[in-house]
Structure formats: C-alpha cells, structure tokens
Amino acid sequence: MAVRIGFIGTRFAGTDGVSLESAKWAKVLWDHRHTSYWYSGLSDRDEDTSMVVPHAYFGHPDIEWINRRAFGTRTRTPDVTQRIYALADYLKGTIYEFTRRHDLDLLIVQNALCIPMNIPLGVAITHFIAETGFPTIAHHHDFYWERDRFSVSAVTDLMWMSFPPALTQIQNVTINSFAQEDLAHRRGVSSILVPNVLDFDTPPDEADDYARCFRKDIGIAEDDIMFLQPTRVVPRKGIEHAISLVSALRNDKCKLVISHASGDEGNEYLTALQEMAESAGVDLRLCDEQVGDKRGLTADGGKIYTLADAYSQADFITYPSIYEGFGNALLEAFYYRKPVLVNRYSIFVADIEPKGAKVIAMDGYLTKDVVSKVQKIIDDPAYRQEMVDFNYEIGKAFFSYSVLRRKLRALVTNFTGTDGL
Template identity: 45%
Template sequence: MYLTRARDITRVGFVSTRFQGTDGVSLETWKWNEVLTELGYETFFFSGKSDWYPDRSMVFEEAFFGTPHVKELHAEIFDKSTRRRGLTAEVGEIKGRIKAALYDFVKRFSIDILIVENAFAIPMHIPLGIALAELVAELEMPTIAHNHDFAWERQRFMTGCAEDYIVRAFPPRLHSVYHVVINSEARRQLAFRCGISSIMIPNVWNFDSEPQAADDYNAGFRAELGVGKDDVLFLQPTRIVARKGIESAIELVARYNALVGNSQKGRLLISHPDLDEGDAYQHRVLDYAKFMKVELIVRPDLIGVDRATRADGGKVYSLWDTYVHSDFVTYPSTYEGFGNAFLEAIFYRKPIMVNRYAIYAQDIEPLGFRTSVIDGYVTDAVVNDVARVLSDPMEERKRVAENYAIGKRYLSYEVLRRRLPTIFMNFGAVS
C-alpha cells in the first residue's frame, strides 16, 4: 500500500510536456484516458502544448520542451560539464512558474491523483520534472509515474551538468509515487539503478475498435503521393530520428527492387515529420535514399494527425490513411521503449519487417508474432521473405491474421482494464 491521506479518487490529472500529435507518449496517454473514462473516472490534462479537450485542459506554454528558452536551457545543460550559476537560477525561475501553474491545475479541477506521463523519466524538461516532484512531496499527492523511457537509455543524457537534477526527479523517490514501466528491462534497471520497485504495463491497442477503412476520402491518397496501383508502398510509420534505423528500411526497398527487377516498384513513405532531435539525421536519410536510388516520400503537407483541409483546399490525410493504402510496414528501430508502430501495423493487418531491438526480443517476440526479422542489418533471407509475402496473398493473409489474434489476446485494452484498478488499489482508491 502506498500510504497517502485517505481520499476518494475520482478525478485524474494527466501531466506531460505535450498532449498532441502521434508521439508514443501522447498515443499511450490517450489509451489510458479512454480506459479510465470507461471505468468511471473523470480525466483532466496539464501540458505545455495540447489539442485535447479544451474544457478539461490547462496549457502552460513553458511546460513544453520545445519552448525556445526552455530548449536553449536544455541544450546548455547537456552540452557542458560545468553549470554556470546563472543557469541554475534560470532553472529555478522556470520551475517556480510551472509549479505555480501545477498548483492552479490541481485546485481548479479538484485533482485526486496525478498520472505523470514520462516527465519523471526522461529529462527532456528538467524544470517541469523538478516542479512536479516538489508539488507531489508538498501535497503528498497520490501519483502514478508512467515511465516510457529513462535518461540512462539515451546517449545524449550521459553527459552534461544535470546529475543533481536527475537524482532529484528523474525518477523521484517519493512514497506517494507508484511507478509503472512499459517493458521488463526498464523494470529491472529501475530497481537496480534507483532501488525503486515498479510494475510493467506494456503498450496496448484497442483491438475492439474498427480500423480506418478505404473510403471516398482517402481513395486518391496513393495518386497524390505519385504511387501507382501496381507499385509497392512501404510505410515507415515513425519520426525521423536516428534510433529508428531508417537506413535499413531504405536498404530493404532498394534490395527488394533489385530482386524483382524494377528499380521503381518499391517506394518508401515516412509518415511523421517531427524532428524532436534536430534535422541532421533527416539530411542523412535523404542523402542515403538518393545514394541507394530509392524514392523516399516525406509529405508533411499531406499527412497529419487527423484528416483536415489545407489552406489551398487540398486534403490532409491521417496517419491511419497511410496504413490503409500501404502494402508493407518497416520498423527497423535500434531501440524502442515498446513499439506503438508495431501494434498499429498488427491492428491494420499489415506484414512487417522489424529489427530485433532488445525490448522486442525480450517482451514481444516470445508472444509468437510472425514478422520478417533482421538482427541489425538486412540480409538476402529477409529480402526474399518480404518478396514472398508481397507476392503470395494467401501467405500474407495467414500471417497478418495470426498476428492480429496474438495482439488481441496479449496487448489489448483488457490489459489496462485489469491492471489500472489494481494500481489504484495501492492508494485505497478501489473498494
């Protein structure tokens, strides 16, 4: 039992740096929100950037990691080994303003419990993490830290002058905070490095929902991309960041085209334009695609979070439209906390190539999914397997049906329906 002052818990406050777009944290928060609402809780949201529920949200701009002066502060903290005195003061000032806004959020919406979405795990926004830790300690606020990835999992956080900040809040050791992680390795490392116990709740998907289908709206999607009906559209449904291993997707398409004897048959679409970690890797990817003679499609003007209309009257298609009209999904990440895009491909019944990143090998592969697997690099065997699936409709249908059944059994909303009430019991919240 996590001892806090006795209280009925009905109003849940989610906190993150942003609730917007299709990043993994936002997607997984949305799923928790859906299940908690289904279970009868009221949900509210605090962030620095949001397009969710205006009447139930508080947006405080400085809580967004991309706010210019916050971004500059972050760069200085992790680029230098010595912290200037003025920088410490700046962190304190921003922390103070965010903390005041958090107090206002808790009071305005009568929050009973906080769910902190990754802001206690990865130090993308140090003032926000410290503000949250102080608020939780001062209010003895029941809190669930939903941790997606930690500082020790990212090379760029291995240096800098933030050691004391990381010890204080990334993650914090507070008796009213219950930690949830999304993979088994994070659970082991959190215990080993910090002496903090946790439970694992994997990323999930609502397999009871209906997927986006081909319809009149998205009928012209491939044509707008310049992809013919006989071409093969490979989908890389990720952001353009180095750990996504996009070079392997490009190589796969190049070798597939060579195998089938048509250098233009396979095209690669990258769905997410987000450049949270700078644009150097994007330039690397574009140059590599040219070198490999692969047509790489990056169209942020055509693909958004939701369907919309452009300023010129043209259509904006959703991420789900890209799945509907793709033929094969590539997911060659070198590291993932779990793998939202993998679940999306399974849900949309698409064949998939996946790199055996550590969490996939430990937590996902043992469930029995049938995929085209690489171990860090593309091989002839994998290219042949991809070509076989794409040329044999019966084999493709068999694989995707098996994968869908496995996903529904082990990684559906039912996981949340069972485990979230158990977590709330630790605060005396469920009778």
C-alpha cells in the same frame, strides 16, 4: 467510486508517443466514469478540462536557456541554479492551483519525472508530492540514461532528486522490461510494467473512398507494391535498411513511402537516404505534407490523410529501427493487418517476440533469406493473410485496451481501496 484524475506533462498535443498513450489511458478511465483533467505547457485537449502553463513546455525559451547550460558541461553557474528553483517554485504553485481547481483525487505524471526535458517542472512535481503526499502514478516512457545527450550533465543532483524521485506516494509505471530492470537497479525503485496498447477490441474501419485516393495523390499506381515506413526520418529508425530491401527485390513496382518528416534533428540523414535511394534505383516518396493528425487540406488545396489512411493503402510495413522505447508502429502494423519487417531491437526481443508474433526479422543487416521471405509474402496472399490475422490476435491478447484496463484497475485500487475499473 469515480475518481478525479489530473494528467501532468510538458506537452499533450500531436502524435508523439506520450500524447497518444496518455489519451489511451484517459479513454480507458473515462469508460469507467473517472474524469480526467490536463496540465501541460502545450495542449490540444478540451479547454474546459485543461490548464496550460507555458513554462511547463520544454520548448519555452526560459526552459531552453536552462537546458543549454545544464547539459554538455559538468558545472553550472549560480544563476542557473537560481533560475531552476525560481521556476520550480512558480510551477509548484500552479500545480497546487490545478489540484484545487478540479478537486483532484489522483495525479498521473506523463514522462515529466523521468526525462529532464523540463528540469524545473520535474523539481516542482517532486516538491509538490513531498509536501502533500498526493497519490501519484508516474508513467515513464523514456529515462535520461537512455539518451546520450543527457550523459554529460551539470544537474546530476537534480536528476537524482526528481528523475524519478524515490517517494513512497508514487507508483511507478514503465513501458518495457529493460526500463523496469534499470529503474530497480539504478534507483532501487520498483515499478509496474504496462505496455503500450491499441484498441484491438475494435477493428479498424474499412478504407473509404477518401483513403483510397492516397495512392493516386502521392503518385503510386494501384498495382504498385507500397512499402510504408511509418516513422520520422531520424537515424535510429534504420531507414537505410528499408531502402536496401526494396532495392534487393529488383521490382520497379515496389515503392517506398515515408510518412513523417525529419523533425527537429536536421535533414542530413534525409539527404543521405535520398542519395542512397537514387543510387540504388529505389523510388522513395516522402509524404509528410500529405499525412497529418486528421484529414484536411494543405495550403495549396491538396488532401491531407491520416496515418490510418496510409496504413490502409500499404502492402508491407518496414520497421528496421535500431532502438525503440517500445515500438508503436509495430503494434499499428499488427492492428491494420499488414506484414512487417522488424530489425530485432532490444525491446522487441525482450517483450514482443516472446509473444509469438509472426514478422520478417532481421538482425542488424539484410540477408538474402530476409529478402526471400518478403518476396514470399508478396507472392502468396494466403500466407500473408494467415500471418496478419495471427498477429492481430497476438495484439488483442497482449497489447489491447483490455490489458491496459486490468493494469489501471490495480494501480487505481492501490490508492482508492475500491475496484474503480
């Protein structure tokens, strides 16, 4: 039975984890004749299947006004409460319209019921489900208790009500075992664990002539050893460890390339990294202007490459994160068959390491043993190939679309009573 599914979120655009994972869910569902529709405040999805409501976006000025008064303080003024409920009532009406317009059978809420980036939207979704009993899957990527900036709050009552709500019509989905345990402990709510995935059943394309120009365009020679840090420049990514690694290898051919910009968290960390790299004699390249969502041209006519292009040209991936909700870049390293350095962040230890993946692991600090293992990978192509081929098979077994398909089959069947996938 084909099911008409509505995805709801604050944003479905760009390369953030929520946008990427929701697209993967939709693809698996599309493959089985289910149709997907999109409700958000910012969208790059097909206009014919999308409903864009500006107040659903966490970056809307009215939502930012609320957030400034909701966090970092213990009390709120009556006008904040009034604004939240007025916007929630308005957004609830648009959700009613969305479900009617597309004659939906099922909602999949993407992260809007777990992290209070848009409080009125969370309240609106909660009230809509409570009023209609609408079958809903809530896909939780980040919980507010995992983020320090939400720890002092004037909206604790609303967070208990809607982030997430304990409603029987909702099937909750978490992306790692710690989140699953926390949700049960804090809310008494059970959830299904669905890891982030990549399409390991379809290997990546071979690098073409376009991709092979990446090194030249960023000033790296063919015989240089390219270490790729495929993340944003934010402190929790631990990029100082990648600089220390390249420095410890004592090889001028080793170059460190960062694919993404600082984002919205300021440039102080980037400045500190650049100073560290300079004093350590490490050739550090920030390539955020040359790496984008899709191929194209910059304003001055230079080539824009995809992250896949960058991976294809890398020799080694550095991923020394201190904290990750899951670790998509680690799966990408497996997918593109690249050796990888991992700082043993908690989710890796709990959900990925037990699968047997072969990585160079560090425990919060770099040791001579870690450096020597990286050097062995550089010096021994056969050892390297065996490692990356093994990791690809691990990804295929545990983090592939076929795994997602099995999980979604169970979730959809719980509502429809038929094997919809």
